[in-house]
Each structure stands twice: as structure tokens, then as C-alpha cells.
Amino acid sequence: MPDSICSSERAARRWPVDRLRCLALALMLVSGLGSAAAQSPAPTPETVASVLMYHRVGNADHPSTNVTEAQFRAHLDYLETEGFNVVPLTRVVEALEANRPLPPRTVAITFDDGYRSVGETAHPMLEARGFPYTVFVNTEPVNAGQAGHMSWERMRGLAAQGVRFANHSRSHAALFHRRDGETRPRWRDRVRTDLLDVRASLRDELGDAVHQSPPLLAYPYGEYSLELMDEVAELGFVAFGQQSGAIGIHSNSLALPRHSFNERYAAMDRFRVKVRSRALPVIEQAPLDPVRGSRTAPALSLTLAPTPDLRAGQLACYYRGERLTPEWLEADRRFEVQGKAPIPVGRTRYNCTAPDGEGRYFWFSQLWVHGDGGT
The missing domain is CATH 3.20.20.370 (Glycoside hydrolase/deacetylase)
Structure with a gap:
């Protein structure tokens, strides 16, 4: 998997997860274990x-x-x-x-x-x-x-x-x-x-x-x-x-x-x-690098850890006035979004949120930078 938390020493430095937990997450992603409460312990607050x-x-x-x-x-x-x-x-x-x-x-x-x-x-x-x-x-x-x-x-x-x-x-x-x-x-x-x-x-x-x-x-x-x-x-x-x-x-x-x-x-x-x-419990993403050589809006792929109260069906991402509907590549676990408008020179972001059913929102923001920066 590209940019996986377990794929390389460099990536492991970026995602501070101990080796045993990293391996356990990888096994869950491959096997689908942990999708039912009976198969795994109660999740740690994220x-x-x-x-x-x-x-x-x-x-x-x-x-x-x-x-x-x-x-x-x-x-x-x-x-x-x-x-x-x-x-x-x-x-x-x-x-x-x-x-x-x-x-x-x-x-x-x-x-x-x-x-x-x-x-x-x-x-x-x-x-x-x-x-x-x-x-x-x-x-x-x-x-x-x-x-x-x-x-x-x-x-x-x-x-x-x-x-x-x-x-x-x-x-x-x-x-x-x-x-x-x-x-x-x-x-x-x-x-x-x-x-x-x-x-x-x-x-x-x-x-x-x-x-x-x-x-x-x-x-x-x-x-x-x-x-x-x-x-x-x-x-x-x-x-x-x-x-x-x-x-x-x-x-x-x-x-x-x-x-x-x-x-x-x-x-x-x-x-x-x-x-x-x-x-938002993101355990894997591609790309990791926010710096873009092109003004084409990037396709962002995110993989989530199992989180029972995350209402994945209501997850939405936002970009420069666009509401981006996620394409779920794996139900409630892995999705991709991509904006339509070109990214501007300077900074912009994709903001992804999902309700938890109790009035709060899971939140993840991905930075994009095009050009020399500092504007």
C-alpha cells in the first residue's frame, strides 16, 4: 500500500504508532477483523x-x-x-x-x-x-x-x-x-x-x-x-x-x-x-506530500481505523466552496475525494468532517501548496 503506516521506516516516523499496534492495524485492514464489536475489544478514544x-x-x-x-x-x-x-x-x-x-x-x-x-x-x-x-x-x-x-x-x-x-x-x-x-x-x-x-x-x-x-x-x-x-x-x-x-x-x-x-x-x-x-482516525493516506507541481486538484485517499460512532455515511469533504462526495473504496474504511477546480497558487485545503451523533464532528484537513509558498 502506498504511504502506509507500516510500509517503510520513513513512513513509520511520520505516524507515531508502535510496531505491535502497526502490525495489528495492518492485519485488520487485510482481514477485515474488528468490524464487529464481538471480534475486538472496545476501541480506545481516538x-x-x-x-x-x-x-x-x-x-x-x-x-x-x-x-x-x-x-x-x-x-x-x-x-x-x-x-x-x-x-x-x-x-x-x-x-x-x-x-x-x-x-x-x-x-x-x-x-x-x-x-x-x-x-x-x-x-x-x-x-x-x-x-x-x-x-x-x-x-x-x-x-x-x-x-x-x-x-x-x-x-x-x-x-x-x-x-x-x-x-x-x-x-x-x-x-x-x-x-x-x-x-x-x-x-x-x-x-x-x-x-x-x-x-x-x-x-x-x-x-x-x-x-x-x-x-x-x-x-x-x-x-x-x-x-x-x-x-x-x-x-x-x-x-x-x-x-x-x-x-x-x-x-x-x-x-x-x-x-x-x-x-x-x-x-x-x-x-x-x-x-x-x-x-478523524486516519491511519493511511495518499499522497502524503502536500506540495503540488500541477494545478490539478489532487485525488486524496484516506483509510480510517474502525470507529463505531463515526457516521461514515454522512462524511463529506469541502474544497473552495465545493462539497466533495467521497467515493468509498472499502465500506466505511477507505475513501477517495478529488476537487474539480484547479488549486490556486499558494495554500488551499480539503476539509473532511463526519458527525458522531452527539453534536460533535470528526475532522481532518489536508493541506495543498502550489508555487513558492509563503503567501
Whole structure:
């Protein structure tokens, strides 16, 4: 099977499933065992947690990367009032690596880029509720004293109050993209130098406040490629994108989803659905590489682990205003979808959801990138 979780050492690094469980899943896929409750034990809950991603708070000059103070406060009030389990991002990663779900309604909060509004506006609201959070920092603007970004001094002050930090690259360039005339070895050296330089800077400036075991990375713009995932894996990172969805025990630890919010997409009805979402239990997919050389919309094949309360008959995928009806290649287990419209230059996604019968949605989002990235 192409891109199988059991097919190669490289794929196994992407899908953090222990060898025995991997073999068991392969046997189930081949033999069809586990389709009836009498043939298998009760399934382990598939969802680990939902991770929320923000950039700026209360900075109206940048609406595409900003949520208003009122929107952010409403999000936090909902988490507090509804009794969500807000945990450090490290706890989510530990649970993922141990193939262990966390309590229901667990979330972690993250910010990308290290903007000043995180320390000035978001932090007091989070601190008042005792909510931990992580900031992914790109260091070039910090070292340059660029307006709008927190200084190292400010970040050290937040670190002393329990805030944690992680790698968002030095330059915030689209790391997957090779420059004109750049060979793969030179690209590889540039990317590794960039990420290792940030790892060292964060450790020197912020010490124990940096996620280090394992180190965590948020891809700039949420963009990655198969080649970049290989390099990130060799450096030992667990990595996050910006595609929506909950993290589950089957999730790819080199392309973990986060629910991203900005002014346009931060209304409470949308927030409630996302923060309560469940991980669509994808155990195999093709293709894995989101980078497309052609503008033809890709055919995406997904194989699901058996999940009794997943209403597969109501599963639907969405792409640029299209509703994509899945073609089931194996009933309730393996399907394929493909958009009709060409993919745009830049980023786009297929979003697949299915109800669970209790008002929540299983969710999986697949990123596609065409062009140089970073737009």
C-alpha cells in the first residue's frame, strides 16, 4: 500500500504508532477483523486534544492574523465556563507519543511569531484564568528589534510566569521551497542551519522555558513538504501546521493540526464546533506530500481505523466552496475525494468532517501548496 503506516521506516516516523499496534492495524485492514464489536475489544478514544492557534490579539491593523480582544475573551470565557481542560502543549505531545488520549475537552493554546500583543493583551487574560500557552518564535525580527515583536527581555519575563516557547524558524521563509539554482544538499544545509540556529538562540535566551524534549516546531505559514518532514524528523522535532482538526492517537507527528483563528473566522458558533471536534482516525493516506507541481486538484485517499460512532455515511469533504462526495473504496474504511477546480497558487485545503451523533464532528484537513509558498 502506498504511504502506509507500516510500509517503510520513513513512513513509520511520520505516524507515531508502535510496531505491535502497526502490525495489528495492518492485519485488520487485510482481514477485515474488528468490524464487529464481538471480534475486538472496545476501541480506545481516538482524540488526544485540540490545539488552538493565534497570531495577534487586539491589533486591528492586521485583520488576517488578528482576533479582537472581545473575540479572544469570548473564546477564553467559553473554555472556562464549559470546563475545558486547558493544558501545556507538552502534555499533548507526551500523550501523542504514548498513544494515550487525554481527558475529554482537552485543549492547548499556541501563538505564532511572538508579536507584542501576545505579551501586552493576551497574556493578562490567560494569566487571570491560569491557562498555560506556548509561543512559537521566529528569531530574526526579535534580534533586529523589529516593531511589533516581543523582545527577548519581555519573553524572559513571560517565561518567569510559566509561558513556554518553541521554534518557528529564524527567517519565517517558506522552508520547503528551494531557491532558484539551489541543489537539494544546499537547501538541506540552509534549512538545518536555520532551525538549529533558532534552537540554540531560544535555549540561550530562555533556557528551561523552551520545549526541548522533544523540541517543537511550527512550520512558517503552516507549509511543509515530504522532504522538509524528513529533515525535521532527523532533527528530532515534533511539528505543527495550520490545517484544522483535532490531534488524535493516529496523527502524523510531523504535521500536527491546529485550529487557526482570525477576525473573520473567530465567531463563537465556529469556535464551539472546532474546539469540540474529534480527530478523524486516519491511519493511511495518499499522497502524503502536500506540495503540488500541477494545478490539478489532487485525488486524496484516506483509510480510517474502525470507529463505531463515526457516521461514515454522512462524511463529506469541502474544497473552495465545493462539497466533495467521497467515493468509498472499502465500506466505511477507505475513501477517495478529488476537487474539480484547479488549486490556486499558494495554500488551499480539503476539509473532511463526519458527525458522531452527539453534536460533535470528526475532522481532518489536508493541506495543498502550489508555487513558492509563503503567501
